[in-house]
Amino acid sequence: MNGLGVALRITLPLAVGALFLGLWELLVWHYQIPRFVLPAPSLIGRSLVDDFWSLLPSLLLTLKITLMAFALAVLGGVAMAILFSQSRLVELALFPYAVILQVTPVVSIAPLVIIWVGFDNVELALLILAWIVAFFPIVASTTLGLRSADHNLLSLFDLYGATRWQIVTQLQLPAALPYLLSGMRISGGLALIGAVVAEFVAGSGAATGLAWRIIESGNRLNIPRMFAALLLLSAMGIVIFLLLRGLEHLLLRRWHESAVSREL
């Protein structure tokens, strides 16, 4: 992409955003909309600054749950995918349950998990729920990736008497890397969604993450703070997404078609 393209790619969305916020501010001011219905962007900005230090611990809690759930999803997902690739029997036996876990809406499992573990340790309950949501994309994408290793390369590894472990680490895992990374990008966003949903269900101030702060601010009709917390949540999601995309680019840029710019 040339210089003009890059400039457009940054300035164009910014201009649209500025226009939108300006219009919003103007409408709120013109129609005298009360702040508990729709606060002006300037007011949200001020709330973000004023409440930042009170929102920060909540941000860190939600971030911690999200990152831990994500890390465990990657570890568990890759381990399970490797297990599947080693034994068709294990895959046949377990894969349906991974699917069931995925298709059952997390909101409907949440009350159960909160009852079972939430009373003693609400953070553990949040972690479990976020993990359930983040887990499946990793298993599904890595399983596909492990299986997509070049069959002739597999024959070659056989010819040279490679062990199962050598085949996994030196052939199947590298072949699965692009699949795993794209699964991670989906899973990273889902871990955050899972954490937020879990906090909503846990409610009642037991968990004091950002999602709880949104509910709490809503109850108190402190809509500017509600928006501020929401803003922080989406900023977190964006940062996670960008980091994972950066990682993908870093790991694949030398060899995978998806990360290499096309020469024309």
Place this chain on the structure above:
Amino acid sequence: MTMAAEPLIRLAGVGKVYGNGTLALNGFELTVGRAEFLCLLGASGCGKTTVLRLIAGLGSVSQGRIDWPDGAAPGTAPAGRADIGFVFQEPTLMPWASAFDNVYLPLKLRGISRAAARERVEAMLERVGLAPFANVYPRELSGGMKMRVSIARALITEPSLLLMDEPFAALDEITRGRLNDDLLGLWRGKGWTVLFVTHSVYESVYLATRIAVMCPRPGRIVADLPIEAPYPRREAFRTSTRYNDYCRQVSAALHRAMGEPGP
């Protein structure tokens, strides 16, 4: 049948039936002599690849035997298997690894450290003319260069038998000719045996000391022709009358093989 002095492998009455019921080979007889450059010639789908895979131990025979008159059969021990090099129709490189690491692979799988293998791998890359490209990834190499990496990888273990499955079929005429010459150069220097599968009459006559012609469904050897022309063979050989005579002879055998699919 002309026979080289010392047999390396003997396939006796080999049959292969695939899981889906396809009879790929039946009563397949072939003896490969030590230091021979044997071309297995036949139309697509006549079981040439199956022969190579069976010899490499990448599948089991349904009938008959594959004998290795001296030395352990590949497959009986991991170390014995590495005595075979295999070059596929596609370069079959690991896209995430540099040319160096692709060539290093067979040694790595044997537990040889990178440092210990470095000199050998670099010398091999030099021999296939890719020394400056050691750190380049496959996607940045041309088709011919990828095939050179693939050949270097097959030769790095100094195998006594090199199996090649239509390795140059996807390359352009000029690259193919150049790789033919380079392959002959590599082969003549060492004492190894080559079993080269191709469907090109011209390529087989140019390369081989002997050509075995296969008929399809089920695959069998129907003609066995020695090519008695001295090496080194160069461009001049391609335009000689002797080359043309051989091509005509081999081509006729191939047509007979296709016309009479056997009893």
